[in-house]
Amino acid sequence: MSLVTLLPFIVLIGAMFLMTRSAKKKQQQAASMRNEMQPGSGVRTIGGMYATVKEVGEDTVLLDAGPGVELLFAKNAIGAVLTDDEYNRIVHGIEHDLKSDSDVVPDDASSLTDDASADEAAAASDEKSVDLGKKDTAEEAPADAPAKADADVEDAEAKSDDEPKKTDGDSGAK
Secondary structure: OOHHHHHHHHHHHHHHHHHHHHHHHHHHHHHHHHHOOOOOOEEEEOOOOEEEEEEEOOOEEEEEEEOOEEEEEEHHHEEEEEOHHHHHHHHHOOOOOOOOOOOOOOOOOHHHOOHHHHHHHHHHHHHOOOOOOOOOOHHHOOOOOHHHHHHHHHHHHHHHHHOOOOOOOOOOOO
16 A cells, blocks of 8 residues: 555544544533632523522532522533623613723714804804605695695696596495
8 A cells, every 4th residue: 555545544543533623622621610610700501591600519510590580500501701890881870881991982073173163063063954854734834835836726626527436336326
């Protein structure tokens, strides 16, 4: 047998070795994470439920999911042990500012302009207010529009007189 025929088998065995090695490494990291759980730490289960660890047993974990709700889970069902900041952010919506000295990006662009130019822009926008809404009634129409609106109503009435009236179906035709 030559080396060329054995090369694909050697490559295949090497790839299988590398894949099993990385899978074992991930399993060991997950096991060490589960073994480091302590009462009071926040966790996420593999089902996506967030809870606080109340007791840690050899193969089980007692979780506090809310007031009066205690659940018993297998340790293998714990997907991740969360830091306190991450748990509070997800469950309680509490943002912990890790970088309090950093600049905060504003939600709008008003703080990016000078105060004087912002006041001038606000005054200019008050003078020229634009209504983009659709006007449905004749009362909301501009001042020169009532004559046109009256003409449109008269045209509509004339057309309705020319067309035959529809009835409820009691026409007498059988």
